Amino acid sequence: xxxxxxxxxxxxxxxxxxxxxxxxxxxxxxxxxxxxxxxxxxxxxxxxxxxxxxxxxxxxxxxxxxxxxxxxxxxxxxxxxxxxxxxxxxxxxxxxxxxxxxxxxxxxxxxxxxxxxxxxxxxxxxxxxxxxxxxxxxxxxxxxxxxxxxxxxxxxxxxxxxxxxxxxxxxxxxxxxxxxxxxxxxxxxxxxxxxxxxxxxxxxxxxxxxxxxxxxxxxxxxxxxxxxxxxxxxxxxxxxxxxx
Numbered sequence: 197x198x199x200x201x202x203x204x205x206x207x208x209x210x211x212x213x214x215x216x217x218x219x220x221x222x223x224x225x226x227x228x229x230x231x232x233x234x235x236x237x238x239x240x241x242x243x244x245x246x247x248x249x250x251x252x253x254x255x256x257x258x259x260x261x262x263x264x265x266x267x268x269x270x271x272x273x274x275x276x277x278x279x280x281x282x283x284x285x286x287x288x289x290x291x292x293x294x295x296x297x298x299x300x301x302x303x304x305x306x307x308x309x310x311x312x313x314x315x316x317x318x319x320x321x322x323x324x325x326x327x328x329x330x331x332x333x334x335x336x337x338x339x340x341x342x343x344x345x346x347x348x349x350x351x352x353x354x355x356x357x358x359x360x361x362x363x364x365x366x367x368x369x370x371x372x373x374x375x376x377x378x379x380x381x382x383x384x385x386x387x388x389x390x391x392x393x394x395x396x397x398x399x400x401x402x403x404x405x406x407x408x409x410x411x412x413x414x415x416x417x418x419x420x421x422x423x424x425x426x427x428x429x430x431x432x433x434x435x436x437x438x439x440x
Contacts (some may be wrong), residue, residue: 197414198277199341200353205265206386207317211391214358215280215411215413215414216413216416218258218280219257220384221249221255221256221258221259221261221280221281222271222279222281223261223279223282223283224259224265224269224270224279224281225241225245225246225249225262225264225270225282225284225306226264226265226266226272226284227243228358229285230243230265230379230380231243231244231379231437231439232244232246232284232285232437233246233283233284235242241262241264243437244303244434244437246262246283246432247433248283248424248430248433249281250403251368251424251433252420252424255308255367255419255420256416256420263279263307267284267337270282270284270286270291270406271295271296271406272406273407274278274295275295275297275408276298280407280411280413281405281406281407282296282405282406282407283288284404285305285403286403286405287338287339287342287370287399287401287402288300288401288403288404289342292406295345295409296323296406296408297406297408297414298404298406298407299404299405299414299417299420299421300378300421301402301404302401302404302405303396303400303403304309304398304402305378305398305399305402305403306378306395306399306440307337307343307375307377307378307395307396307397307398307399308376308378308393308394308395308396308428309323309327309342309373309374309394310363310368310375310376310381310385311323311372311373311374311391311393312366312367312369312372312390312391312392313391315372316392318373325413326332327373328348330351330373331352331353331354331356331371331372332344332348332351332352332354332371332372332373332375333354333356333370333371333374333375334375335355335356335357335359335362337355338357338400339399339400340375340376340399341353341355341379341403342399342400342401343375343396346400352370354370354393359376359380362374363391363432364382366393367388367390375396376440377395377400378395378440379440380392381388388427394427404433405417405421414436
């Protein structure tokens with residue numbers, strides 16, 4: 197598996213490629229969101245999204261080349277056709293549909309609230325009622341930010357580029373509640389005894405594979421996803437990564 201980090205270049209920089217017939221599958225991702233995409237201690241690129249797109253590529257008889265970028269740069273790479281697809285927990289939104297295509301959804305995230313146990317000692321129902329008047333925290337530009345704006349539009353929300361600084365802000369009482377996906381929330385609470393978490397519902401949008409507008413790969417990718425779902429490989433992958 198070839199992994200290149202940084203600005204898309206070389207084979208990815210030409211618009212003359214026909215992604216439907218090419219054997220190389222250029223995939224843009226951002227490796228900072230376990231368990232979906234991340235680097236291991238050995239600097240290997242792994243995760244649910246990484247394995248999923250490899251299964252899709254195998255179904256299409258293609259070889260994968262990963263381009264690891266900052267999250268926002270994925271969309272620029274797709275809009276300029278410097279990447280064939282993007283996969284990095286990319287949620288389907290009306291704003292993004294104006295500029296890029298989306299495959300059929302492959303996962304809908306369950307969202308969790310993380311809080312300081314000392315502040316929330318009630319039942320789960322009472323915790324929900326206590327959200328009013330609290331300062332929320334979430335990663336910028338994510339489904340979590342959209343969920344907060346939809347359900348608690350009057351509350352203050354602090355956004356950051358990464359989740360770990362948000363947890364530090366929570367512990368130092370700069371925010372009261374951090375909204376994360378279930379896997380990360382439960383993992384962080386296991387290693388941080390003073391924090392608790394509870395589910396708050398499912399995301400208002402699902403994750404999908406992103407493509408340039410009018411991509412010839414859209415129909416083949418949807419067919420591959422359908423085949424993976426029918427074979428049980430998609431569900432097996434979710435179980436492997438302990439996804440709700």
